[in-house]
Amino acid sequence: MSQTVICPGSFDPVTLGHLDIITRASRMFGKVVVAVLVNSSKTPTFSTEERIELLREAAQGLDNIEIVSFEGLLAEYCKKCGIGTIVKGLRAVSDFEYEFQMAIANKKLNPELETIFLTADSDSTFLSSSMVREIGSMGGDISNFVPACVHDRIVRRLRK
Numbered sequence: 001m002s003q004t005v006i007c008p009g010s011f012d013p014v015t016l017g018h019l020d021i022i023t024r025a026s027r028m029f030g031k032v033v034v035a036v037l038v039n040s041s042k043t044p045t046f047s048t049e050e051r052i053e054l055l056r057e058a059a060q061g062l063d064n065i066e067i068v069s070f071e072g073l074l075a076e077y078c079k080k081c082g083i084g085t086i087v088k089g090l091r092a093v094s095d096f097e098y099e100f101q102m103a104i105a106n107k108k109l110n111p112e113l114e115t116i117f118l119t120a121d122s123d124s125t126f127l128s129s130s131m132v133r134e135i136g137s138m139g140g141d142i143s144n145f146v147p148a149c150v151h152d153r154i155v156r157r158l159r160k
């Protein structure tokens, strides 16, 4: 499909779960815009620039990916960029309620906008950025949780 889709998230930092969704979306669609949320009310562990750089490195082999940052409402950002499809990963039932509400809210704000869910890979259904931050900052092994090419950088940063 030649369609452009958007994969939004905090990516604080990127995990193998994120990379799995981005990779699968890149095979299904013409272009994938990976959009890093800049949330002024929350202080992320990794700066916007760091999150973008880590994503860039992790997604190196994928040539139909664009990594951007955005502030404010995703529905408005999509309208502004002419993107009509959001692709999200769904890990467990616990993700469902929030994601379902967000999908409906986004559609109310921008009726052209569809949300598609990809089921998380069985190896990463348990995985979240917050888990990576917690384990990594306490010196635990995160090599099974983050892309190998950015592992050392994430570890160094979390141990600071």
Ligand code: ADP
Residues within 6 Å of the ligand: 008, 009, 010, 011, 012, 015, 016, 017, 018, 021, 087, 088, 089, 090, 091, 095, 119, 120, 121, 124, 125, 126, 127, 128, 129, 130
């Ligand atoms: P996190 O919960 O890890 O902080 P983000 O807000 O950065 O996640 O998530 C961005 C997108 O990636 C969301 O659609 C989320 O459902 C998806 N995602 C996050 N972790 C995983 C995972 N382990 N497997 C599949 N999708 C995931």
